[in-house]
Amino acid sequence: MAWSTRQLADLAGTTVKAVRHYHKVGLLEEPERLSNGYKQYQVPHLIRLLQIVRLAELGVPLSQIATLDRSEERPDDAIAVLDAELAATIARLQRVREELAVILQHRSPAALPARFAPLADRLTEPDQSLVMIYSRVFDDEAIGELERMIRDNPVSAAEAELVALPADADRDTRRRLGEELAPDLAEAREAYPWLRDPGAYARHDAADAEATVGRAVGELYNLAQLEVLHRANLIATGQFGQLGAFERALANKEDEG
Template structure:
């Protein structure tokens, strides 16, 4: 016995308006009509509706389904694309769970993804800096920064953190000279630190402005001067080696 539009919609678990829409876009063939003009849906129509609903539940867009007739196979390309998206989502969720587990073990949530394990050894200023740096530099650069931060902190690091804003010239120069060999080693191992243009995710000008603003906000004048001097000393040492 044929079904009415309402009846076939109920059997397919959809709505009358949806059935009409499928007719309008060519997904569902129009059924024959009775003498009084009512549509008469057969088993083939119900099967097609269920097929459409199944594909929609899997995430196949209507534009992909439109090219399929009632007896056509599933849209392989669309299904493969959806499967790839699901695989990527699973990978992302697994990574998120790892990050959450690290935070629950005591790592800081105020760090970029992947930096949780090194966060406990960093100052609040360094944690804030890494959050900002993650917006400025690409994944390769951030991986290098993570490796740098994994090193054991030195006595010079502690002295630098405690350096007061009104520190004298001799104290600033002493910190700079103690940091210079470390900076030289980092510049040698990671040359992009001296010319990061190949690792930027924003324009060089925006990156420079953000770096300057960040360092100015997070470090006091004496600390900034010590960093600047250490960088200059390290660069000079590298140049002397190159000229030798």
């Protein structure tokens, strides 16, 4: 008795397209044909196809099925490798489910790293963007410090004012706000070493990490906010000579304008 391609596929619980693909990749031998060109599959073809379908159901990639065929002396080794790969996949999917549960619980943006989901309501849109970038360019120690910093330090009145600061804020407001932010920034630098030397916590190249963050900050904040942040940093780090030069440059620019 012989079967057509359709009949063979039905017996094995697969499709004609799949059978043809198995021929193409060399997993299933081509059968003899009748004078009219119709294929005539025999019992060995059915057995082989059932083997292929079964292995595919177990998650074995087609590219590895041929390897399993050549592992007759120690087939357990190949199966053990597959089992380890599946275990890793299951663990990864379980972690994803746990992260999704946290995201749903706190109704936080899905793109935000799960560890920051409970803190999402404290993060402005620019903050969320920076957290995503930080999580890619800095190591786990730095991100742990960032998480603690956000969790343990409620948003101050000065920080809230900075978030809402318009690009055309007057000079006195910009100067005052920088001075008000400086003490908190100095305290944060003391408490969180990552802030003092970000490059030391880069996942890869320190210069690239700092350049990436610098570019992001430059595009996420308006000019008035950037001025305030720069002034606060100069004060917090005791760079008063540079602060004086910065203030003079701003005054000259405004006078020229």
